[in-house]
Amino acid sequence: MKAIADTGLIVAFGSRTDRHHAWAVELARNITEPLLTCEAVLAEAAFHLGSSPYVLSLLEDELLRIAFDCNRHLGRLKQLALRYEDRKPDLADLCVICMSEIYPRHSVITVDEADFRIYRRNKRDVIPTICPPH
Secondary structure (H helix, E strand, C coil), rough: CEEECHHHHHHHHHHCCCCCHHHHHHHHCCCCCCCCECHHHHHHHHHHHHHHHHHHHHHHHCCCEECCCCCCHHHHHHHHHHHCHHHHHCCHHHHHHHHHCCCCCCCCCCHHHHHHHCCCCCCCCCCCCEECCC
């Protein structure tokens, strides 16, 4: 599975009390290569889980791989921030949108279906997502 991990997936996978935990665990069984992510997503997940060591272990175990450099894509991140200013996207969402443009064959795994239905890559293309069932 070629995919980009958003914060919600990491939090759901790491927290047994999360309502999407079973979905995230089942999804993880199908992962054959590291999911791509960024430092903003990792920081957000560590905050929500209250555990930086846990999040870092996902990198160490190669479930996740950092595949984005904010500095290299600063101009695009600023464009996206202005475009979606009314939705008040966090940096993690902006990075994931940009990653979706860089890795067009990767779906975004997220629990944030509402925002990712609105966000577009390359200004008009729908971002393919994998979300928990309703």
